[in-house]
Amino acid sequence: MSNVPAELKYTAEHEWVRVEGDLVVVGITDHAQDALGDVVFVELPEVGRALHKGKAFGVVESVKAVSDLYAPIDGDVVEVNAACVAAPEQLNKVPYGAAWMLKVRPKNAADAAGLLDAAGYSALLASIAK
Amino acid sequence: MSTATLHRTSLFDRHVQAGAKMVDFGGFEMPLKYAGETIEHLAVRNAVGVFDVSHMGEVFIEGKEALLALQRLVTNDAARIKDGQAMYAGLLHEGGGFVDDVIVYRFSPTRFLVCVNASNQGKDFLWMRAVVAGAGLDCVVRNESDRWSQLAIQGPKAADVVATLCGERIRDIEGYHFAAMPVLDDEDAIVARTGYTGEDGFELYVKNSVAVALWDAVLRTGAVPCGLACRDTLRLEAGMCLYGNDIDEEHSPLQANLGWIVKLDERPPFIGHAALVAEKAAGVPRLLRGLEMIDRGIARSGYEVQDAGGTTIGVVTSGTQAPHLNKAIAMAYVARDHAAIGGEVHVVIRGKPLRARVVKLPFYKRPAATA
Numbered sequence: 001m002s003n004v005p006a007e008l009k010y011t012a013e014h015e016w017v018r019v020e021g022d023l024v025v026v027g028i029t030d031h032a033q034d035a036l037g038d039v040v041f042v043e044l045p046e047v048g049r050a051l052h053k054g055k056a057f058g059v060v061e062s063v064k065a066v067s068d069l070y071a072p073i074d075g076d077v078v079e080v081n082a083a084c085v086a087a088p089e090q091l092n093k094v095p096y097g098a099a100w101m102l103k104v105r106p107k108n109a110a111d112a113a114g115l116l117d118a119a120g121y122s123a124l125l126a127s128i129a130k
Numbered sequence: 131m132s133t134a135t136l137h138r139t140s141l142f143d144r145h146v147q148a149g150a151k152m153v154d155f156g157g158f159e160m161p162l163k164y165a166g167e168t169i170e171h172l173a174v175r176n177a178v179g180v181f182d183v184s185h186m187g188e189v190f191i192e193g194k195e196a197l198l199a200l201q202r203l204v205t206n207d208a209a210r211i212k213d214g215q216a217m218y219a220g221l222l223h224e225g226g227g228f229v230d231d232v233i234v235y236r237f238s239p240t241r242f243l244v245c246v247n248a249s250n251q252g253k254d255f256l257w258m259r260a261v262v263a264g265a266g267l268d269c270v271v272r273n274e275s276d277r278w279s280q281l282a283i284q285g286p287k288a289a290d291v292v293a294t295l296c297g298e299r300i301r302d303i304e305g306y307h308f309a310a311m312p313v314l315d316d317e318d319a320i321v322a323r324t325g326y327t328g329e330d331g332f333e334l335y336v337k338n339s340v341a342v343a344l345w346d347a348v349l350r351t352g353a354v355p356c357g358l359a360c361r362d363t364l365r366l367e368a369g370m371c372l373y374g375n376d377i378d379e380e381h382s383p384l385q386a387n388l389g390w391i392v393k394l395d396e397r398p399p400f401i402g403h404a405a406l407v408a409e410k411a412a413g414v415p416r417l418l419r420g421l422e423m424i425d426r427g428i429a430r431s432g433y434e435v436q437d438a439g440g441t442t443i444g445v446v447t448s449g450t451q452a453p454h455l456n457k458a459i460a461m462a463y464v465a466r467d468h469a470a471i472g473g474e475v476h477v478v479i480r481g482k483p484l485r486a487r488v489v490k491l492p493f494y495k496r497p498a499a500t501a
Contacts, residue, residue, distance in 0.1 A: 038168040040451035041428055063167050
């Protein structure tokens, strides 16, 4: 069963969000990395890029598959995790830790609260597994 | 396709018990991976892995004129190989495109085994039977695919594994040769020194009834169970074609860089012979080439290949980040004028033309044996 930390928020496209002060940290979930297989390539936007909720902001590729990354909320990119780009295989090991992808300044501070909570995301995963 | 319609090999329960991720491949529910595609890939390059390839089809051609039937059916010369030898060949239609790519095993001039791709099994069998009947040849074409299981044991330590199970004599089987011999309780098994990974290796053809015992015995030797994901990356590093990706009914062996399996002269003509002679005379329009990405990106099947001016000159047929070579490699059909080895082309990746180098296939060649 996939790991779904209780303190995070989630999208239906398998990104996670962690609120850190007035910023949010964005990454992909344990389920996402497991479904992709061995990750070999990540393409992330530059600092300053505007994200639009539901629109693609980057790409993650495994040996077998190519998958778009979708913005969980509207906001501006303030930091990109260069370590994730340089060592994308970390996404298979620590998707909620060192392999975070972006730090974003939300356009509306309340938006993150509207995402799926851990229970909601777990229910979504259970429905996919059926 | 719903899972209810998929075939399962005799080893299906073993795969599920081992926690393999199962996928539909060629109408079979097959293991994509067990521990992970990179680990499995490297196990085959560095030690030994085992694949369930029971989805492959086995068609026997037997009778007085079996050799003539093979000469009619395939591009390579079945008269030039000896009994106990195997050859890679194309099964073509009249237009010169691939019906399938196959391995032909010659037991004698009156008995051959043709190993065919799972997805083409039905089509191939009907095609071979129709050709033989149409030519009035005195031989029988028999589809025995449902009776046989097949395990591919591949890697530098493959011979040690097979010797443990079948005896030291298997070390005398040369590359692309085989021996009919007992394997476990199957008195009439086939041990072939063939494979689809670029490594030394064996393919063991056994009756379904011994498949599980053989699988368990192979795993006890320490061989790593491997799935289709790493089979694909291994064959791509080794520059081998995958039917449905790199070759199909629209592409000829001359286009696919497989001139070496086409014998046009000093033998009776095969189906598609005239088309290949004409193609050769007119000039082959496009050629299958290796590409190595120069810019950062991974070329994938279906991506467009362009020249520096942005004109379309080809299409990628297979591509990945190669786990052993650790670089982005691909195979692509490229217009002949742009297919020179060492040249630079662009692959369009998510709208951006990224630079790639045209290279000679294969990308990977195993080191010569030192023993």
